[in-house]
Amino acid sequence: MxxxxxxxxxxxxxxxxxxxxxxxxxxxxxxxxxxxxxxxNFQQIVKKPVLKAPVPKRQKCDHWSPCSPGDYAYRILSGGGTEKLAKICFEDDLLISEEKGNVGRGINIAIVNYKTGKLTSAKYFDMWQGDHSGELMNFIKNAPEGSLLLMVTHDDGSTRLKDDAKKLVEELGSKQIRNMKFRSSWAFIAAKGFKLPDDIQKEKINHAGKNNRYRGWPAEIQIEGCIPRNLI
Known part of the structure; x- marks a missing residue:
């Protein structure tokens, strides 16, 4: 062309x-x-916020759902294996725990003043070595009327627990204390001088076994719930 x-x-x-x-x-x-x-506007596209689900609010004692404003929150967690020690939480305060340095092998007990919700005393009783069954009985008997008693095991809580101590715990409402075996995990909450509601979780037990995750050592269990403040 x-x-x-x-x-x-x-x-x-x-x-x-x-x-x-x-x-x-x-x-x-x-x-x-x-x-x-x-x-x-390109800047608006870049800066447009991404919608995210709000972070769940932490509840007292790590409950999944909150207690009513007029209730106490409690959570009792037994020991598990050799390393996980027992914990007792009441109104988001760890009454017995490794962090507090007051948890041990055997039966751990925290006594709470029901009216104030404050800890009266806490102690553990070795049920594998030594004779502490009588001390446990005295500790329970000396709890003032109008007290909450929160109990939990770490490792073994039954070997040296005598029959009269079991009877005393039975009188507080336990249905499982006589079913405890070597290294059973056990958690229990009771009231002295008043009655707890029937619909709250008061007790749980689980027996150690060779097939659980800790191979013969007890697996942790827990109970938790909400207690009205107007029972007495």
Whole structure:
């Protein structure tokens, strides 16, 4: 193709493209209403917040759901294996725990003043070595009327627990104290001088076995619930 003719074709094509672009611009300006087409702001797209589910609020004693404002919250967790020690939590205060340095092998007991919700005393009683069954009985008997007693095992709580001590715990409402075996996990809450509601979790037991996760050492169990403050 001659050079002049090629130049003419390119110029004609550029002119046609320009006219087509102008026509399309005019057409859209005439047909599409003002404000109907907007160009998104790039910064707004980048900075647009991502919706996230709110972090669940932590409840007292790590309950899944909160207690009513007029209730006490409690959670009693037995020991598990050799390393996980027992814990007793009441109104979000660890009464017995490794952090407090007052947890040990045997039966751990915390006594709480029901009216104030405050700890009266806490102690553990070794039921594998030594004769501490009588001490446990005295500790329970000396708890003032109007007390909550929260009990839990770590390791073994039954070997040296004598029959008269079992009877005393039975009188507080335990249905499982005589079913405890070597290294059974046991958790229990009782009231002295008043009655707890029937619909709260008061006691749980689980026996050590060769097939559990700790291979013969007890697996942890727990009870938790809410106690009304107007029982007495």
């Amino acid at each position: 001659p050079l002049n003719r090629l130049h003419f074709v390119k110029s004609a094509g550029l002119l046609f493209a320009s006219l087509a672009a102008w026509y399309l611009g005019w057409f859209f300006a005439a047909v599409v209403p003002k404000g109907a087409v907007t160009v998104p």
